[in-house]
Amino acid sequence: MQGFALYPFDPPGDIAALRADLRRWLADNQPRGDVVARANCWASFDPDFSRALGAAGYIGMTLPARYGGGDRHPLERYVVIEELLAAGAPVGAHWIADRQTGPLILRYGSEDQRQRYLPGIAAGELYACIGLSEPGAGSDLAAVRTTARETAEGWRINGQKIWTTGAHFSHIMLALVRSEEDSERNAGLSQLLIDLDTPGITVHPIIDMAGHHDFNEVFFDDVLVPNGALVGERGQGWKQVTAELGLERSGPERYLSSHALLVALVDAAGPDPDGEMATLIGELAAEMWTLRQLSMSTAAKLAAGDDPMVEASVVKELGNAFEQDMPRRVQAIVDCGWDDPDDLAKLLRALLVASPSFSLRGGTREVIRGIIARGLGLR
Amino acid sequence: MSAARDMLCATARAVFADAATAGMGPIEGAGFGLLLVAEDQDGFGGDWGDVNAVLQIAGVMVPDLAVAELIAGQALQPAATVSLMAGAMGQALALSIEHVNMRQQFGRPLGKFQAVQQSLAVMACEVRAVEAAAAALAARLDAVNLDPLAADFEIAAAKLRANRAVGVVTAIAHQVHGAIGFTKDYDLHRVTIPLMRWRGAHGNDTYWAQRLGRQAAGFGGRGLWAMMTERSDVHRRAE
């Protein structure tokens, strides 16, 4: 993977105008609310905001107009999502549907599925969750055991998913299941699009260490979904999931989700910070600037139809490290109490507590480094 | 890369190979001092993208010669150093990969051990970050006609990022090499010692961090993002 140049980030149209329009829109429509909701904002659930954002044309931007999309270039969408993240907008409700489920349905789904789901996704009204992890299948995703058997009436699903973000508010789950009897590892897997109101599905909350209800356990007890729930090719689930993870790992959320803390730090420091504070801000700014270049290049490569698996992993690895490092370093030099009521203290506490998850969700640090090592030809 | 830049790089490799023993003579003779001089003034008419490419090669092949000083003026030396560093880091990574694939212990190549793989992944991320910083800095410099003041943020960010990568890159490269990498005969020190030197040259970490930090503080919390996007949107228009 050596010596590759930056992919030129060259979206069509007037990007400065796209940014300016969105900033104006956000000034009018972004909830003022709690500053903590601005940190880790792609986990902030706000269906009213999502609906308004969809109506304004900022969701499903790359989907074809005939499915309610905006027919826009993927890099125009990139500009929009980096703006939303930098502003700390509460994009959690529609985030997964917009980022990966929609594009996956467009690429692998049937015409029926596209017509049924894509318009709702683009409207910011239909939410999706990712059914990959199971109790016995974390890093080792090929160990999934949830089964789906094809019968005359449809697919019959039995098993359990876990850590499913947003299953409690989502309408659909794109699940990886074992469709072929006696299959092993990454063979014999398929992706099913499951309506979560189907009888036999139970969603149990799991409360995270911050006290939030974001992820869940999802149980499937003889759940019957139509034959048309299969997405793409039977038995090709592994290949499709790999593409999905490419979308999941390559975005600017891997370095911009804590931006609210940097904003609060710079504001608290004022225009003339002392040496130690200036050093910290400078180092954070340099890292963020560099990550933005890497992220834009990765997005451009993805938009050009290439597979940026390794580059996306580099962004995730460095982005996770940056976002885990930032609250620790801020705490090390800023004098504020754990329960102080000011913005900086509240953001700091929220991100210190949230940040252990950054190098777990979307693939652990060790798994991501393994992908990079494979890119180096070591495995 | 354009065909013209490919050719330029091929020439640089050939000339630097001679210069490695003969000194600056071949480099001056081949006209590298005219790289940034306009064509209508009998120069090569190159841009900073070309300089970045040439200096990455120089950073590997002739790290001790004053190639950067020949090509660019004083105010652009920090930017030039980023390119030298990117090149040297790429070489440190290449040598490390080659070594762990060849050297066997416990009956298999070192590269098959997960601990070694994970170390090299960490190193590769740093190298990639510096390559990206050098390329993005080049894009900015070319968009503002090499005005160092108009690229002050990017110069500071890129040099600081490169400086910060030196510790990780040199440490991991030497660690995976074992004792052989600590010898005069083996090539690793030809890039790691220059990297140590370049970290302190043309502004060490604290120098650039404080400069950048004060600049960022001047923009204010939200202003920092507005400024970063405005600067990159502008250079896309200029391209």
Ligand SMILES: Cc1cc2nc3c(=O)[nH]c(=O)nc-3n(C[C@H](O)[C@H](O)[C@H](O)COP(=O)(O)OP(=O)(O)OC[C@H]3O[C@@H](n4cnc5c(N)ncnc54)[C@H](O)[C@@H]3O)c2cc1C
């Ligand atoms: C906030 C959050 C949201 C999530 N949302 C979703 C979701 O929406 N949908 C979903 O499907 N999943 C989701 N996940 C689950 C996530 O994908 C898993 O946590 C992750 O894949 C790791 O699996 P695990 O937790 O079982 O850890 P394990 O796989 O048990 O790993 C534990 C530790 O051991 C390390 N390890 C494991 N195997 C190896 C190995 N071979 N070599 C070296 N080290 C190894 C890991 O890197 C890790 O550090 C979410 C997780 C979090 C924290």
